[in-house]
Amino acid sequence: MKNSLWHEHVLPFTLLLGLLAATTLAGDYLLHRFNLVWVGRYMGIPGTVLIVGSLYYSLRKRKYVASGDPKSLLKMHEFSAWLGSLMVLIHAGVHFNAILPWLATIAMGVNVISGMVGKMLLKRSRQHVQGEREKFQLRGLSKTEVEQSVFWDSVALGAMTQWRKVHIPIFIVFAVLALGHIFSIFLFWGWV
Numbered sequence: 001m002k003n004s005l006w007h008e009h010v011l012p013f014t015l016l017l018g019l020l021a022a023t024t025l026a027g028d029y030l031l032h033r034f035n036l037v038w039v040g041r042y043m044g045i046p047g048t049v050l051i052v053g054s055l056y057y058s059l060r061k062r063k064y065v066a067s068g069d070p071k072s073l074l075k076m077h078e079f080s081a082w083l084g085s086l087m088v089l090i091h092a093g094v095h096f097n098a099i100l101p102w103l104a105t106i107a108m109g110v111n112v113i114s115g116m117v118g119k120m121l122l123k124r125s126r127q128h129v130q131g132e133r134e135k136f137q138l139r140g141l142s143k144t145e146v147e148q149s150v151f152w153d154s155v156a157l158g159a160m161t162q163w164r165k166v167h168i169p170i171f172i173v174f175a176v177l178a179l180g181h182i183f184s185i186f187l188f189w190g191w192v
């Protein structure tokens with residue numbers, strides 16, 4: 001069990017996601033505790049800026065822009081999308097008045113998770129399962145026995161491949177919903 005996919009890859013992933021949830025709750029608690037709920041209201045703006053900024057990587061990857069080292073940009077993409085989502089989550093807080101921004105938040109959550117699965121887990125997990133398969137083959141196990149031994153890891157891997165397909169379509173859903181929310185707020189504030 002020590003060498004399992006869960007232990008080596010899924011657990012760190014779960015911790016990073018748990019950190020997002022815990023920091024959101026702590027941030028929300030502190031803002032309420034110190035009567036700074038209004039700060040959370042404006043935190044949607046830097047959060048959105050960070051998420052939009054993280055898209056520079058996507059432009060670079062598809063060669064719409066030429067400058068920047070793709071590897072560092074990928075790190076920047078992951079970090080700023082994560083931090084931006086944290087700010088937006090704190091911004092969303094525990095207020096339930098409108099449906100549209102909550103749908104946007106759910107889409108954002110799926111987006112962050114699928115991104116984390118795709119970028120953090122998929123490649124290493126594939127290598128892990130392949131490595132395990134080879135190890136069992138070297139031990140002289142039959143093909144069926146090998147497949148049986150890596151069964152649960154393969155199931156986990158299969159689910160992860162699906163997640164990756166979700167990343168871009170759900171981003172588009174997220175962007176449309178978030179724009180709807182931002183536009184209506186700006187209209188309400190008289191900024192447009």
Ligand code: HEM
Nearest residue numbers: 044045048092095096097098101102104105108178182185
């Ligand atoms: C420029 C960026 C943004 C601005 C200026 C902004 C502004 C606001 C404001 C003023 C409210 C309070 C509305 C109320 O009290 O009824 C609000 C609520 C909320 N926003 Fe944003 N927001 C931004 C971005 C986002 C994004 C990107 C998301 C989600 C992906 C989001 C999700 C939410 C949620 C879930 C709420 C709570 C809605 C409720 O009370 O039911 N916001 N936003």
